[in-house]
Amino acid sequence: MPRVGLSPAGVVDAAIAIVDESGPGELTLSAVAGRAGVATPSLYKHVRNLAELRRLVRRRILEELTGRLSDAALGRSRDDALRSIMRAYRSYVVDHPGRYAAMDQSAEPEPELDAASEKLLGVVLAVLRGYGLEGPDLVHAARCLRSAVHGFAVLEAAGGFGLPEDLETSYELLITMVKSGLPHPTPAP
Amino acid sequence: MPRVGLSPAGVVDAAIAIVDESGPGELTLSAVAGRAGVATPSLYKHVRNLAELRRLVRRRILEELTGRLSDAALGRSRDDALRSIMRAYRSYVVDHPGRYAAMDQSAEPEPELDAASEKLLGVVLAVLRGYGLEGPDLVHAARCLRSAVHGFAVLEAAGGFGLPEDLETSYELLITMVKSGLPHPTPAP
DNA sequence: AGGAGAAGCTATGGACATTAGCTTACTGGC
DNA sequence: GCCAGTAAGCTAATGTCCATAGCTTCTCCT
Numbered sequence: 196m197p198r199v200g201l202s203p204a205g206v207v208d209a210a211i212a213i214v215d216e217s218g219p220g221e222l223t224l225s226a227v228a229g230r231a232g233v234a235t236p237s238l239y240k241h242v243r244n245l246a247e248l249r250r251l252v253r254r255r256i257l258e259e260l261t262g263r264l265s266d267a268a269l270g271r272s273r274d275d276a277l278r279s280i281m282r283a284y285r286s287y288v289v290d291h292p293g294r295y296a297a298m299d300q301s302a303e304p305e306p307e308l309d310a311a312s313e314k315l316l317g318v319v320l321a322v323l324r325g326y327g328l329e330g331p332d333l334v335h336a337a338r339c340l341r342s343a344v345h346g347f348a349v350l351e352a353a354g355g356f357g358l359p360e361d362l363e364t365s366y367e368l369l370i371t372m373v374k375s376g377l378p379h380p381t382p383a384p
Numbered sequence: 385m386p387r388v389g390l391s392p393a394g395v396v397d398a399a400i401a402i403v404d405e406s407g408p409g410e411l412t413l414s415a416v417a418g419r420a421g422v423a424t425p426s427l428y429k430h431v432r433n434l435a436e437l438r439r440l441v442r443r444r445i446l447e448e449l450t451g452r453l454s455d456a457a458l459g460r461s462r463d464d465a466l467r468s469i470m471r472a473y474r475s476y477v478v479d480h481p482g483r484y485a486a487m488d489q490s491a492e493p494e495p496e497l498d499a500a501s502e503k504l505l506g507v508v509l510a511v512l513r514g515y516g517l518e519g520p521d522l523v524h525a526a527r528c529l530r531s532a533v534h535g536f537a538v539l540e541a542a543g544g545f546g547l548p549e550d551l552e553t554s555y556e557l558l559i560t561m562v563k564s565g566l567p568h569p570t571p572a573p
Numbered sequence: 574a575g576g577a578g579a580a581g582c583t584a585t586g587g588a589c590a591t592t593a594g595c596t597t598a599c600t601g602g603c
Numbered sequence: 604g605c606c607a608g609t610a611a612g613c614t615a616a617t618g619t620c621c622a623t624a625g626c627t628t629c630t631c632c633t
Contacts, residue, residue, distance in 0.1 A: 200580095225620065233580090233581075240579075341539065342558060347528075358523050360523040368528050372562060377561075387611060412589070576632095584623105585622100588619105
């Protein structure tokens, strides 16, 4: 049999392509194998099982998203940075709704993703620290920011916003809401 | 065979019990059948298939949540009402994390749930109208409120908040954030 | 060239959803 | 009180999917 040169990363590539095209519900080993040009059991040479593949997919997505956010934060601070990462977050979801949907399909918290999540959290914390936030205030602010952004993203990716009003405008309001709701220990310097 | 007196509602009851105890990932027809004291194929006398059962479960949950919210809004208005429904929302999730997790497992938007969603939306809109909001502003505000609350709920139900800081406090900040971020076409009367 | 290890494969088994077709318990009309 | 007809239950069987076992064959390194 002519080897096809698969690798864990290649398997994840195929999985991501499926998620992009058909959503996380269609992510099955046979589908991945089909796309990779290989019989299903061959995948086990590269990936422990389906659960592990899902984890790798989520990690890949998380890292990709983190990359976008940290690019968006580069050279900016305060409201400028906040707005920029919030817009980057949503634009990732708009560009890849399937991927984003795949990311929150996990039932349990997964220690394997902690490193990746922490990096993303790091970007967010850095931006919020620019407002002079620290300690518990910083954590609470980060949670709220994350909730707002994630909530909007999930709903949009799932087609949960039925009405015809412009989503951009709604998101701008969300950005305003977060900005105006941050604790303000240090007014502008 | 002694009839067990099952009904669509009874099947949903069993399904909800499973979701409560083990999460939406364990919701399988054999599990439901086992709990209902019936063989798996018998379920098809009451429910078209697994997808339909999931839909019914989601509808039940949505209705339950709507009930809580509308109770919470009763006799209140403006900040008082807003705070009350936001707290009611979260308390539902804290009481039934499995149920809430089950509710956002749908890949596609489901027309069958539109009536139920609309009722929930109705409660939210009523509260926001109390601020004098209407038209597109009302829609944008409702989306932001929903995003914030849903985002927090999903993350909390999934165990996504790892740090030890108090979640109550974080949620209070989220409430403040939403209040302070609402468009303000009509200041207090 | 030759051998080791990795990358494939087929065959098999077990869980689950679903369909088909049968049996048996209730229910309403006589 | 009896007797259909219907609805609720069952067993059997099929197809899909994840997973494991064990064999074969590339490929690469020496």
